[in-house]
Amino acid sequence: MGELLAPLRDDLESPIDGPRMDRIFEGLRQYDFRRPSRRRPRMVIIAAAAIGSLLLGAAGVASWLYGDGRAPVDEGASPLRLMSGEPLTTLMAPRGGNSTSSAGFELEDGSSITLSRGARIEALENTGSELVLGLESGRAAFDVRPNRRRRWVIDAGLVSIAVVGTAFSVEHSDAAVMVSVTRGEVRLEGEAVSGRLVRLVRGESMTVRREVAEPEACIEEAPNQSTEETEEPLTAESSGGSAQGESWRTLAAQRAYPEAYELLGSAGIAEETARATQVDELFALADVARLSGHPRDAVQPLERIIEGYASHGRAAVAAFTLGRLHLEVLSDPHRARRAFERTIQLGAPPGLREDALARLVEAHARAGDRAAARASAAEYLRRHPEGRLAPQVRSWAGLAGE
Amino acid sequence: MAAALYSVKERSSTIRSIADEDLVNASLDEERWAKEALFRRHGRPLAELVARVLGSTQDVEDVVHDAFIRAFERLDTLRKPEQFRAWLTRIAVNRARKLLRRRRLEAMLGLARGDEDALLERQAGRDASPEVRADLAIVDRELKKAPIEHRIAWILRVVEGRELTEVALICGCSLATAKRRIRATQRRIQKDVTVRGRTHG
Numbered sequence: 299m300g301e302l303l304a305p306l307r308d309d310l311e312s313p314i315d316g317p318r319m320d321r322i323f324e325g326l327r328q329y330d331f332r333r334p335s336r337r338r339p340r341m342v343i344i345a346a347a348a349i350g351s352l353l354l355g356a357a358g359v360a361s362w363l364y365g366d367g368r369a370p371v372d373e374g375a376s377p378l379r380l381m382s383g384e385p386l387t388t389l390m391a392p393r394g395g396n397s398t399s400s401a402g403f404e405l406e407d408g409s410s411i412t413l414s415r416g417a418r419i420e421a422l423e424n425t426g427s428e429l430v431l432g433l434e435s436g437r438a439a440f441d442v443r444p445n446r447r448r449r450w451v452i453d454a455g456l457v458s459i460a461v462v463g464t465a466f467s468v469e470h471s472d473a474a475v476m477v478s479v480t481r482g483e484v485r486l487e488g489e490a491v492s493g494r495l496v497r498l499v500r501g502e503s504m505t506v507r508r509e510v511a512e513p514e515a516c517i518e519e520a521p522n523q524s525t526e527e528t529e530e531p532l533t534a535e536s537s538g539g540s541a542q543g544e545s546w547r548t549l550a551a552q553r554a555y556p557e558a559y560e561l562l563g564s565a566g567i568a569e570e571t572a573r574a575t576q577v578d579e580l581f582a583l584a585d586v587a588r589l590s591g592h593p594r595d596a597v598q599p600l601e602r603i604i605e606g607y608a609s610h611g612r613a614a615v616a617a618f619t620l621g622r623l624h625l626e627v628l629s630d631p632h633r634a635r636r637a638f639e640r641t642i643q644l645g646a647p648p649g650l651r652e653d654a655l656a657r658l659v660e661a662h663a664r665a666g667d668r669a670a671a672r673a674s675a676a677e678y679l680r681r682h683p684e685g686r687l688a689p690q691v692r693s694w695a696g697l698a699g700e
Numbered sequence: 701m702a703a704a705l706y707s708v709k710e711r712s713s714t715i716r717s718i719a720d721e722d723l724v725n726a727s728l729d730e731e732r733w734a735k736e737a738l739f740r741r742h743g744r745p746l747a748e749l750v751a752r753v754l755g756s757t758q759d760v761e762d763v764v765h766d767a768f769i770r771a772f773e774r775l776d777t778l779r780k781p782e783q784f785r786a787w788l789t790r791i792a793v794n795r796a797r798k799l800l801r802r803r804r805l806e807a808m809l810g811l812a813r814g815d816e817d818a819l820l821e822r823q824a825g826r827d828a829s830p831e832v833r834a835d836l837a838i839v840d841r842e843l844k845k846a847p848i849e850h851r852i853a854w855i856l857r858v859v860e861g862r863e864l865t866e867v868a869l870i871c872g873c874s875l876a877t878a879k880r881r882i883r884a885t886q887r888r889i890q891k892d893v894t895v896r897g898r899t900h901g
Contacts, residue, residue, distance in 0.1 A: 300834065300838070301896065302895045308898065309828070310825070312744070312823075313817070314751060319747065423864055428865060430875075457876065458875040487874045487875060619830075646837075
């Protein structure tokens with residue numbers, strides 16, 4: 299299965315070029331930068347400031363939800379850890395014991411979390427400026443040390459609770475979520491919350507019941523209406539594999555390809571290819587063969603993907619990989635060009651299509667079919683006049699001087 | 701004016717260290733340089749986000765230009781100046797959402813113009829492997845099928861890396877709803893592609 303790293307933008311090129319930004323800037327400069335913004339009249343500002351100072355105790359909590367622009371978060375602010383220094387990921391209280399059993403966790407900033415029997419908390423977000431904890435079920439009590447730079451948010455399904463320097467408890471059951479405040483104040487948000495936003499102070503509690511939120515639960519449970527072919531999950535039971543079958547998969551998952559190939563051998567790769575029921579498994583077999591130095595054994599699993607799973611999103615990748623295998627390793631340009639043509643037929647995404655078209659030119663040229671090479675090169679240059687492989691394409695097709 | 705006391709170079713590095721809140725307040729004091737600074741800081745990231753939400757660079761100039769104009773015209777209504785980025789983004793996303801709805805309707809009626817030059821797959825770096833390109837193409841495909849609100853929330857969170865609370869602010873929904881939308885889209889995508897968080901040092 300493919301893997302991408304979030305945030306994806308770190309690996310993407312900008313879709314916006316300089317001239318476009320310049321045009322926007324010029325437009326704004328001519329229209330708006332000259333115009334004064336409306337300014338609040340001074341009297342209103344003074345009045346607002348006076349009122350604001352009186353409400354500071356209450357407004358302060360709300361303002362913390364959205365950060366403090368006067369004190370930007372430190373570049374070096376780090377995620378919150380447990381007092382022991384371990385990362386804060388998942389906290390669980392044991393399910394055994396009596397009903398009063400609990401588990402306490404101290405955090406490095408002096409805050410603490412106490413989970414009652416069976417409760418479980420997961421850190422959904424943990425940065426220098428925000429800690430978001432998901433309480434999936436059970437009861438948890440929080441004693442949060444005030445910290446102007448870090449917001450705490452507890453997500454309990456029906457409601458989310460935003461806090462700063464507060465002591466409160468949350469109980470999340472199948473039927474409802476109950477929040478009680480023992481110090482400070484919290485803010486509850488959620489579509490099931492009356493008015494969508496409620497503030498609770500010391501001594502107050504609130505119960506939000508699930509029946510109000512039932513339509514949301516339906517949306518979440520809506521059946522998948524995809525028409526794509528379904529595949530069985532990759533488990534030892536469903537694959538029908540033996541202990542050896544499980545072992546090669548384990549080795550492949552660990553990228554121990556030579557060891558995996560040693561276990562399977564050429565015959566084993568062929569057997570597993572015939573038996574495989576999903577694309578990921580076939581890719582893994584191809585990787586075991588290719589990356590252990592047995593490229594010829596990778597052909598069959600790749601061909602099986604192309605022929606048996608043509609509508610799968612990665613079938614074009616399989617065809618492209620096969621094409622490169624034939625062209626660069628097995629020195630078979632005839633089979634290579636068929637694979638690259640198939641890559642294009644399978645609806646490869648634009649970037650892959652450009653590569654495949656370029657490689658097709660090379661494969662035609664190496665197969666001695668000069669006419670086909672020139673025709674494909676013309677197609678490439680028509681579609682991608684400034685393409686990254688344009689110089690090589692011209693060279694392969696003998697168009698270098700043109 | 702304080703800005704006039706600095707040389708251009710000094711002013712540039714000084715401006716970079718000025719928080720949004722102070723630039724907003726200076727803009728309200730009719731300091732033109734402050735508005736320009738807000739644009740230079742937020743203009744490109746906003747344009748990139750809008751392009752990714754729309755899947756196209758068409759209309760990006762109009763959306764971003766109009767968002768800034770609207771923001772500057774209503775700057776005095778922004779009660780929390782430190783929230784300028786989220787507020788501006790919300791204005792732009794609201795406009796982009798309407799455009800996206802219209803385009804989907806046009807597509808259903810067979811009137812689609814097909815100018816999808818800002819699909820994620822097209823933004824893959826030059827050295828990106830074919831596997832990564834194919835994975836991004838799968839993501840593009842699933843985002844096209846996702847409800848618009850789910851698409852927007854997922855792009856804000858997983859592509860742009862915005863914090864959950866900011867996503868909720870921009871989308872105008874609760875944190876729980878934002879999370880649900882992101883998770884629903886994530887489940888569709890993760891059938892074929894794993895997306896995991898980057899580990900830093």
